[in-house]
Amino acid sequence: MTTALQNDSFILRLSCKDSIGIVAEVAGFLAQRRLFITESANYGDRATGLFFYRVKFTPENNDFSRSSFAAEFESLAEKWDLDWELRDAKVKPNVVIMVSKGDHCLNDLLYRHRTGALNINISAIISNHTTCGWLAERHDIPYYHVPVTKDNKPQAEARMLEVIEDVKADLVVLARYMQVLSDDMCRKLEGKCINIHHSFLPSFKGAKPYHQAFDRGVKLVGATAHYVTPDLDEGPIIAQAVEPADHRLTAEDMAALGRDTESRVLARAVKLHTEGRIFSNEKKTVIFG
Structure with missing residues (x-):
């Protein structure tokens, strides 16, 4: 097995109309330049006719540059009409977390961030309450309290978008943020904003969904x-999970089980997104786990 001369790794992501020979040509391109493939996954969707490819590679030579790669890869990209990007795997994406009062998802993300389980920078925490401020302070992360009412919602969202832009956020995570975002804000964050909720929907809407589920x-x-x-x-759905519940569980037990499941599923979604493993496939996602 060939040993790379450096620790740099890069992720090449591409999608296009499905056809014969794409994998072979891309792999050949990498091989000719002594770019050692360490991870590779691809999928052709017969329903949409689209092809998706994610490959992680390590250069064997120390003179690799992203600019020269892009220049050389352009002719191949034009040939196949590729929608593509090259990421530096060691660069940590900037993440903004939005939260209300419930801190279980936030706390879990902060723990995984602190231990290195998530390769991200948490650049800011935004909340419409002060409840979680102590968690931000403990982790030395800027905390922005932006109250939201029906009268100030446009101004509040403008302030939140200002923070998101100032920290150059690559991803916004709604970690049980209990305000509905406006259509305008949703469009501005399209493709880089993840939400988590219980999977009972469309049943048991509103307050205390686990208690409603218990009653049923x-x-x-x-x-x-x-x-x-x-x-x-x-x-588009990124990740889901379920846990069994039975008659022995109280409503509070079900809510606790729900908090654990929400935290786990949200962390998985953030990891998949920030590692460039998710592709948009019309209304669905293609995910290379």
């Missing part, structure tokens, strides 16, 4: 992470 004798508790779109809670 629900036997599964689950969570769904998805991209935010103007269609409320109907954006």
Whole structure:
């Protein structure tokens, strides 16, 4: 097995109309330049006719540059009409977390960030309450309290977008942020905003969904992470999970089980997104886990 001369790794992501020979030509391009493939996944969707490819590679030579790669790759990209990007795997994406009062998802993301389980920079935390300020202070992360009412919502969202832009956020995570974003804000964050909610929807809307589920004798508790779109809670799904529930659980037990599931599913979605493993496939996603 060839040993790379440096630790730099890069992720090449591409999509295009499906056809024969794309993988072979891209792999050949990398091989000719002594770019050692360490991870590769591809998928052709017969329903949409689209092809998706993610490949991670390490240069064997120390003279690799992204600009020269782009210049040389352009003719191949034009040939196949590729929508493509090259990422430096060691660069940590900037993430802004938005939260209300419930801190379980926020706390979990902060822990995974602190231990290195998530390769991200948490650049800011935005909340419509002061409840979670102590968590931000403990982790030395800027905390922005932006109250939201029906009268000041446009101004509040403008302030939030200002923060997101100032920290150059690559991703916005709604970690149980309990305000509905306007259509305009959803469009501005399209493709880079993830939400988490219980998977009972469209049933048990509103307050205390787990208590509503308990009253109905629900036997599964689950969570769904998805991209935010103007269609409320109907954006492309990224990750889901369910846990069994039975008659022995109280409403509070079900809520606790729901919090654990939400935290786990949201963290998985953030990891998949920030590692460049998710591709948009019309209204669905293609995910290379």
